[in-house]
Amino acid sequence: MVRFARCNALLSLAINASGKGCRYVAKGASDDDVVKDMMEHLTSVHQVELDMKANILASTKTHNG
Numbered sequence: 001m002v003r004f005a006r007c008n009a010l011l012s013l014a015i016n017a018s019g020k021g022c023r024y025v026a027k028g029a030s031d032d033d034v035v036k037d038m039m040e041h042l043t044s045v046h047q048v049e050l051d052m053k054a055n056i057l058a059s060t061k062t063h064n065g
Contacts, residue, residue: 002027002063003034007041009059014046022046026056034060 007014007024014022022045026038038056042048 001029003029003031003060004063005034005038005056005060007038007046010038010042010052010055011046011048016045031057031060 004025004027007022007026011022016022016024024041024045026034026041028034028037035053035056039052042052
């Protein structure tokens with residue numbers, strides 16, 4: 001079971017380095033892993049320094065594949 005969250009579910013107008021809509025997906029075995037991965041992405045790529053933990057957790061889903 002993998003937990004995941006999509007960047008574009010958090011920042012609907014976020015763009016990637018090539019100017020296209022960001023399609024980044026943070027993945028992890030636990031919610032904490034997903035939050036850590038997504039916060040690193042948001043900080044390094046989108047320069048978001050806010051505490052987004054609650055937003056990330058609200059958009060986190062489970063893939064059972």
